[in-house]
Amino acid sequence: MERQNQSRGDRILQAFESLQHIDRRVMYALLAIVVAFPLIRNFRQPLVVTWPVQGAYDTIEKMPADKLAIIDILWDSGTIAESRPQTEALIRHLMIRNKKFAIVAFMPQGNKLAYDSAKAIGKELGKVYGKDWIDWGYRPGGAMIQFMMGLGRDIPGTVKSDIEGKPVTSYPIMQGVKSIKNGDVGLIAEVTPSGTLDYWIAFVYGPYRTPIIYCPTAVMAPEGYNPLDAGQIKGMLTGMKGAAEYESLLGRKDFATRATSSLSTSHLLIIVLIIIGNIGYISSRRRRREG
Amino acid sequence: MEHANIPIAVLEAVLVFLILYKIFSARRGRQLYIRRIPGLNAIDEAIGRATEMGRPIMFSPGIRPLDLPTLQALSILRHVTKIAAKYGTRVIVPTCDSVVYTIAEEISKDAYNSEGRPEQFNPDDIRYLSDDQFAYASGCVGILTREKVASSLMFGAFFAEALILAETGHNVGAMQVAGTPSTTQIPFFITSCDYTIIGDEFYAASAYLSREPTLLGSLVGQDYAKAVLIIVVLLGIVIASIPWLNHHYPSLLTLFSKT
Amino acid sequence: MFTQWLVKPGAPQYLWVLAVLGDFLILGGALFFLLRMVPSRFRKTLVAIVTFGAGLIYSVEFFVPVPAGKDGNFLTNFAQKTVTDVVLVLSTFALGLGIYSLLRFHGRNLTRMRPGWHNSLALYVAFFAMLLTGFWSMMSKAPAAANTFDVLFRGTVAAPGATMFSIIAFYIVSAAYRAFRIRSAEATLMLAAAFVVMLGSVPIGEYLTSGLPVTGFWSNFRMENVNLWILKEPNMAAWRGISFGVEIGALAMALRTWLSLERGSFFEREL
Numbered sequence: 001m002e003r004q005n006q007s008r009g010d011r012i013l014q015a016f017e018s019l020q021h022i023d024r025r026v027m028y029a030l031l032a033i034v035v036a037f038p039l040i041r042n043f044r045q046p047l048v049v050t051w052p053v054q055g056a057y058d059t060i061e062k063m064p065a066d067k068l069a070i071i072d073i074l075w076d077s078g079t080i081a082e083s084r085p086q087t088e089a090l091i092r093h094l095m096i097r098n099k100k101f102a103i104v105a106f107m108p109q110g111n112k113l114a115y116d117s118a119k120a121i122g123k124e125l126g127k128v129y130g131k132d133w134i135d136w137g138y139r140p141g142g143a144m145i146q147f148m149m150g151l152g153r154d155i156p157g158t159v160k161s162d163i164e165g166k167p168v169t170s171y172p173i174m175q176g177v178k179s180i181k182n183g184d185v186g187l188i189a190e191v192t193p194s195g196t197l198d199y200w201i202a203f204v205y206g207p208y209r210t211p212i213i214y215c216p217t218a219v220m221a222p223e224g225y226n227p228l229d230a231g232q233i234k235g236m237l238t239g240m241k242g243a244a245e246y247e248s249l250l251g252r253k254d255f256a257t258r259a260t261s262s263l264s265t266s267h268l269l270i271i272v273l274i275i276i277g278n279i280g281y282i283s284s285r286r287r288r289r290e291g
Numbered sequence: 292m293e294h295a296n297i298p299i300a301v302l303e304a305v306l307v308f309l310i311l312y313k314i315f316s317a318r319r320g321r322q323l324y325i326r327r328i329p330g331l332n333a334i335d336e337a338i339g340r341a342t343e344m345g346r347p348i349m350f351s352p353g354i355r356p357l358d359l360p361t362l363q364a365l366s367i368l369r370h371v372t373k374i375a376a377k378y379g380t381r382v383i384v385p386t387c388d389s390v391v392y393t394i395a396e397e398i399s400k401d402a403y404n405s406e407g408r409p410e411q412f413n414p415d416d417i418r419y420l421s422d423d424q425f426a427y428a429s430g431c432v433g434i435l436t437r438e439k440v441a442s443s444l445m446f447g448a449f450f451a452e453a454l455i456l457a458e459t460g461h462n463v464g465a466m467q468v469a470g471t472p473s474t475t476q477i478p479f480f481i482t483s484c485d486y487t488i489i490g491d492e493f494y495a496a497s498a499y500l501s502r503e504p505t506l507l508g509s510l511v512g513q514d515y516a517k518a519v520l521i522i523v524v525l526l527g528i529v530i531a532s533i534p535w536l537n538h539h540y541p542s543l544l545t546l547f548s549k550t
Numbered sequence: 551m552f553t554q555w556l557v558k559p560g561a562p563q564y565l566w567v568l569a570v571l572g573d574f575l576i577l578g579g580a581l582f583f584l585l586r587m588v589p590s591r592f593r594k595t596l597v598a599i600v601t602f603g604a605g606l607i608y609s610v611e612f613f614v615p616v617p618a619g620k621d622g623n624f625l626t627n628f629a630q631k632t633v634t635d636v637v638l639v640l641s642t643f644a645l646g647l648g649i650y651s652l653l654r655f656h657g658r659n660l661t662r663m664r665p666g667w668h669n670s671l672a673l674y675v676a677f678f679a680m681l682l683t684g685f686w687s688m689m690s691k692a693p694a695a696a697n698t699f700d701v702l703f704r705g706t707v708a709a710p711g712a713t714m715f716s717i718i719a720f721y722i723v724s725a726a727y728r729a730f731r732i733r734s735a736e737a738t739l740m741l742a743a744a745f746v747v748m749l750g751s752v753p754i755g756e757y758l759t760s761g762l763p764v765t766g767f768w769s770n771f772r773m774e775n776v777n778l779w780i781l782k783e784p785n786m787a788a789w790r791g792i793s794f795g796v797e798i799g800a801l802a803m804a805l806r807t808w809l810s811l812e813r814g815s816f817f818e819r820e821l
Contacts, residue, residue: 020731024724024727027720028720028723028724031719031720035719045754045757046757047756048756048760048772050774050778052778076711077712078424078714078715080711081715081716109707109708112703113708142637142638142641143637193450193451194450195473217451218751219451221781222474222781222785223474229782241753244753260752260753263751263752263753264752264753264754264755266723267748267749267751267752268754269723270723270726270727270748271745271748273723273726274741277727277731278731278732278741281732294611294612294613294615294616294623300613303613306801310801310802314806356641359803359804360800362803362807388644389647389648389649390647392651393647415655415658419648419655421652422645425710425711426711428714437666454718454722454725455717455721457725458721458724461725472796472800474789474792474796479722479725482728482729483721483725483729489792490795490799491799493796493799494796494799494802495799505806505811509803509811510802512802513795513801513802516802517794
C-alpha cells in the first residue's frame with residue numbers, strides 16, 4: 001500500500017515537473033489570444049493617472065500660448081505601437097489648447113509617420129499648417145547635437161526649411177521665433193525609443209532651463225527616472241500606458257486606451273506562466289531531494 | 292552647450308590624472324591584478340564549443356556606428372578571431388554600419404594573417420546587413436538559423452533587438468555570451484544568455500583578454516577614479532543630510548552644477 | 551575655392567554640384583598623394599597628431615570659460631557648425647559606401663547563383679523599387695506617384711519593422727518563463743519585485759489595490775505607487791552605480807584613443 005502511494009505521489013510530482021517544460025509555441029499561441037481578444041471585445045479598465053504623466057500634462061497646460069513647443073520624433077515603425085499614441089496625445093493636447101508647436105524628426109520613417117498623424121489631427125481640429133503647427137522635417141541623427149546647439153542660438157538659421165522645402169521664415173507660426181535662448185521655446189517633448197534624452201538635458205535644459213517632457217517606450221523608461229527625480233524633466237509618458245493615461249486626461253479613449261486591456265491580459269499571462277514554471281521547478285527539486 | 296565650471300574641471304583633472312598615472316606606471320613594468328570575470332573566460336569556452344561541433348560562431352558588434360562601445364567590441368572581435376583562426380573555426384560578423392563593416396573586415400583579415408592562416412579568411416563572413424535596427428535583427432536571426440551557429444557572441448551597444456538575437460540564439464541551441472554598456476538591455480541578455488558582462492566589465496574586456504600593460508593600467512586607473520567618485524557622492528550625502536551645512540553653505544550642494 | 555573660380559553666382563545648381571565634386575576630387579587626390587609620400591615610420595605620428603588635434607577642439611571648448619553675456623567661447627561656433635557639416639558629409643559618404651558593399655555582396659550571390667540567391671534578388675528588387683518610387687514621388691505631382699510610395703512605405707517598410715518589434719513580446723514570454731525561477735533568496739526577491747512592477751504597470755494591477763485611499767499613508771501601498779517606488783529608489787540606485795562605472799570606462803577609453811595610447815590590432819597595424 002505504501003509503495004503504491006509513493007509511486008502515485010511520485011507520478012503527481014512528475015506531472016508537475018513537466019510544467020517547467022511547456023512548449024514555447026503553446027505560450028506564443030496563448031499570448032496571441034490574450035492580446036487579440038481584448039482588442040476585439042473592447043473591454044476597458046479604469047486607469048489611474050500617475051504623477052509623471054500628470055506632470056507632463058500640467059507642463060503643457062502651463063506653457064504660455066505665445067511660445068513654441070518642439071516635438072522631437074526619434075521613433076520609427078518598430079515602436080509605432082507605443083510612440084505614435086504618445087505623439088498623437090501630445091499633438092492633440094497642444095492643438096486643443098491652441099498652442100503652437102513644431103515637429104522635428106531624426107528618423108526618416110518617423111518623420112513621415114508623425115507628419116501624417118499631425119496632419120490628420122489638424123484636419124479634425126481645424127488647425128492650419130504653417131499657422132498653428134509646422135514640421136521642420138528630417139535631420140540626420142548624426143547632426144542631432146549640433147542641431148540642438150543651433151536651436152539654442154538661432155532657430156531660423158539652424159532649421160532653414162520645413163518638410164516641404166520652403167523657408168521656415170515664410171510661415172506665420174515662425175514669426176518672432178528667434179532662439180531658445182531668447183525664450184521663444186516653451187517646451188521640448190521627446191518621443192523616442194533610444195537614450196537621447198541626455199543630449200536635450202545637456203544642451204538645452206542645462207543652459208536654458210527649457211521644460212522637457214520625455215516619452216520613452218516602456219523598456220527605456222527606467223532611464224528617465226533619474227532626470228525626473230532631479231527635476232531635469234517635468235513629466236514622463238511611459239510607453240503605451242503613459243499614452244493611455246494622457247488620453248484619459250484629455251477625455252478621450254483612443255488606441256492606447258483600448259490597447260491597455262491587452263497589456264493587462266498579457267502581463268497576467270506572463271505572471272501565470274512564471275508561477276506554473278515555478279510549480280514545476282519546486283516539484284522537480286522535491287523529487288530530486290526525495291530520490 | 293554645457294561648459295565646465297571650476298569644480299568640474301578639478302574633478303575631471305583628478306580622474307584623468309589617476310587613469311594616466313596608472314597607465315604609465317603599468318607600462319614601466321608594475322604588475323597589476325584583475326579579478327576573474329566569468330563572462331570573459333566563457334568566450335574561450337564558446338569558441339571551443341563551436342570548434343568541437345564544427346559549426347560557426349556569430350559575433351555581433353552592436354548596432355551603433357563607430358563609437359566607443361563599438362570600438363571595444365571590435366577589439367574583442369580581434370581576440371575571438373585570432374583564437375578561432377587557430378582552430379579553423381568560422382566567425383561570421385554581421386554589421387549594422389558600413390564603416391564598422393570595413394574595420395571589422397580589416398581586423399578579421401589581420402587576425403587570420405597573424406595566425407598564419409590567411410587562406411581561411413572569407414570576406415563573405417563579414418557582412419553589412421542594414422542600417423535599420425530591425426532589418427539587422429532579421430538578418431542576424433537568419434544567420435543564426437541558417438548557419439546553425441554553435442556560439443553567439445554579442446558585444447557592443449544594443450537596443451530592442453537584443454532580445455530577438457538572444458532568444459533566437461537560445462532557440463537554435465547556441466552558447467551565448469553577451470556584453471553591453473546599454474543598461475536597459477542587460478536584463479534581456481541575462482535571461483537568455485549563458486554569460487552576461489555588465490556595465491564597465493565590458494570596457495574591461497580588452498584589458499582582460501589581452502593583458503596588455505596599457506590597458507591593464509587604464510583599468511586599475513578606472514577603479515581609482517570610481518573610488519574618487521564614491522568619496523564625492525558620500526561627501527554630498529553628508530552635506531545634504533546636515534541642516535546646518537545646508538543653511539550656511541547652500542552652494543556646496545550645487546558645486547558641480549553649471550551656474 | 552576652385553568652385554568660386556569656375557562657377558559664377560546665379561549659375562544652375564548642377565554646375566555647383568559638379569564644381570564641389572571636382573573640388574573634392576582634386577583636393578582629396580592631392581591629400582592622398584601627399585600622405586603616400588610621407589615615410590611609413592612617420593605616418594603613425596601624423597595620425598596621432600591629427601587625432602590629438604581633433605579631440606583637443608572639444609576638450610578646450612568644454613574647459614574654456616564662457617565670457618559673461620555670451621553663450622559660447624571662441625571655439626563653440628566652430629565645434630557646433632563646422633564640425634556638424636563635416637560629420638554630415640562623412641556620414642553621407644558612409645551611406646554610399648554601405649549601399650555599395652550591400653549591392654556588391656548580393657550581386658555576387660546572384661551572379662554565382664549561391665544558395666539563397668533568391669533573397670539577394672529580393673533585395674535588388676526592393677532596393678530599386680523604393681529608390682525609383684521615391685524619386686518619382688519627389689519629382690512628379692501625380693497622385694499615383696505619392697500613392698505608390700505610400701503603399702510601399704507602409705506595407706514593406708513600416709509594417710515589417712513593427713512586426714519584428716512585436717516578436718519581442720513573444721520572446722519576452724518564453725524568456726521570462728524560463729528565467730524566473732526561485733533558485734535562491736535573491737532570485738525570489740527579484741521575482742517578487744518583477745511581479746509588483748508588472749502588475750503596477752497595467753490597469754488590472756492598479757485595480758487590485760484601487761480600494762486603498764489615493765492620499766495619505768495607505769496610498770503608498772497602491773500598486774502603481776509601489777511600482778514607482780521600486781523604479782525610482784532601488785532601481786535608480788543600481789542604475790546610477792552601473793552608469794558611474796560605464797561612464798568612467800568610456801572616459802578611459804576615450805582618453806586612450808585621444809592620446810593614441812589604445813592598443814589592439816586596429817591601432818597597432820602598420821600604415
